[in-house]
Amino acid sequence: MIRxxxxxxxETAGPGAGRTEAGQAEKPDSAVVRDALGxxxxxxxxGFAFGVTSAGSGLSVLQTCAxxxxxxxxxxxxxxxxxxxxxxxxxxxxxxxxxxxVRNAFYGLxxxxxxxxxxxxxxxxxxxxxxETAAVSLAQPTRRSARIGFTVTGLTLYVLWNLTTLLGALGxxxxxxxxxxxxxxxxxxxxxALLAPMLRTSTERAVAGIAVLLGLGLLPVLPAGVPVLxxxxxxxxxxxxxxxxxxxxxxxxxxxxxxxxxDGRQGEDR
Amino acid sequence: MNIWxxxxxxxxxxxxxxLIGLLVPAGxxxxxxxxxxxxxxxxxxxxxxxxxxxxxxxxxxxxxxKAAGLAAAAVALMLRAPFLVVVAAAVVVTAGLRALTG
Numbered sequence: 001m002i003r004x005x006x007x008x009x010x011e012t013a014g015p016g017a018g019r020t021e022a023g024q025a026e027k028p029d030s031a032v033v034r035d036a037l038g039x040x041x042x043x044x045x046x047g048f049a050f051g052v053t054s055a056g057s058g059l060s061v062l063q064t065c066a067x068x069x070x071x072x073x074x075x076x077x078x079x080x081x082x083x084x085x086x087x088x089x090x091x092x093x094x095x096x097x098x099x100x101x102v103r104n105a106f107y108g109l110x111x112x113x114x115x116x117x118x119x120x121x122x123x124x125x126x127x128x129x130x131x132e133t134a135a136v137s138l139a140q141p142t143r144r145s146a147r148i149g150f151t152v153t154g155l156t157l158y159v160l161w162n163l164t165t166l167l168g169a170l171g172x173x174x175x176x177x178x179x180x181x182x183x184x185x186x187x188x189x190x191x192x193a194l195l196a197p198m199l200r201t202s203t204e205r206a207v208a209g210i211a212v213l214l215g216l217g218l219l220p221v222l223p224a225g226v227p228v229l230x231x232x233x234x235x236x237x238x239x240x241x242x243x244x245x246x247x248x249x250x251x252x253x254x255x256x257x258x259x260x261x262x263d264g265r266q267g268e269d270r
Numbered sequence: 271m272n273i274w275x276x277x278x279x280x281x282x283x284x285x286x287x288x289l290i291g292l293l294v295p296a297g298x299x300x301x302x303x304x305x306x307x308x309x310x311x312x313x314x315x316x317x318x319x320x321x322x323x324x325x326x327x328x329x330x331x332x333x334x335x336k337a338a339g340l341a342a343a344a345v346a347l348m349l350r351a352p353f354l355v356v357v358a359a360a361v362v363v364t365a366g367l368r369a370l371t372g
Contacts, residue, residue: 079315090273102287192347216318
């Protein structure tokens with residue numbers, strides 16, 4: 001979902017936010033709840049933008065709401081309706097959305113150690129494993145506060161995201177021509193807002209630049225939805241070139257140490 | 271019907287990856303190269319999606335009011351505006367330009 005850019009998230013998951021190290025100071029439950037509510041409400045409201053975009057892309061209100069209820073990971077939802085609007089094959093469209101959702105598996109990895117959930121609870125908790133719940137939970141000092149943060153963020157976000165999705169979809173239907181209201185610009189703006197904080201080093205920028213060239217350049221020659229998947233190859237390509245360069249230098253290390261562990265997103269490997 | 275297939279496939283796929291993360295033992299996915307790739311994949315996808323949804327009309331490349339809207343969003347991002355303000359800036363500028371140019 002909307003990981004980036006929203007100020008409350010920066011506060012809760014800022015640099016130096018402690019994690020599970022033993023002996024750290026307890027954090028009052030009310031402070032955790034306040035952090036979680038801040039993220040949940042701010043991001044939950046942006047379901048409105050999704051509802052409008054989805055309905056404007058030709059999905060019915062029911063389909064739009066089904067996406068928010070069942071998929072519940074914002075970037076994937078936006079990607080799917082964008083691909084459908086472009087006339088893509090349903091499975092190609094779903095593949096793009098799926099690849100965007102893969103990062104949630106890495107949040108789950110870290111959260112399962114942090115939250116230590118009983119096995120029976122995991123299938124239910126899994127649905128809430130997204131950017132925001134990971135960011136809030138991983139920023140907490142103790143297991144108790146991480147659990148509170150996860151639950152409150154997840155619940156607030158799930159309820160609001162679905163409510164505002166419905167309102168947005170209904171609103172778009174009432175408006176009619178959503179393009180005249182500039183609402184077709186909401187989708188790309190959402191993607192840009194998600195992308196911007198990720199462009200920290202030249203590696204990320206190189207990946208983004210190549211992906212843009214591939215995504216636009218292949219558009220006229222490949223079926224709808226496929227160019228995005230082809231653009232994803234920019235990631236392994238840049239990693240490969242980077243690895244070769246590091247090997248040539250004989251260090252075996254990445255040329256640039258990254259500093260991405262600040263926001264609870266999957267940090268880098270060192 | 272086609273749309274429901276896409277909705278269903280996405281729902282199943284996205285839930286599966288979330289659950290896998292919670293269920294697999296730590297260490298399986300923790301290899302550095304896998305983590306690097308997982309961090310870079312969204313960058314590539316989001317960049318391509320941003321460009322396509324701004325500059326593509328079907329299979330043709332176009333330059334229209336949406337490009338100005340995206341530029342407005344970029345400015346808002348540089349000013350560290352909240353998420354909803356970024357989106358609103360894109361929508362308002364795009365709509366305004368379309369209203370002006372008919």
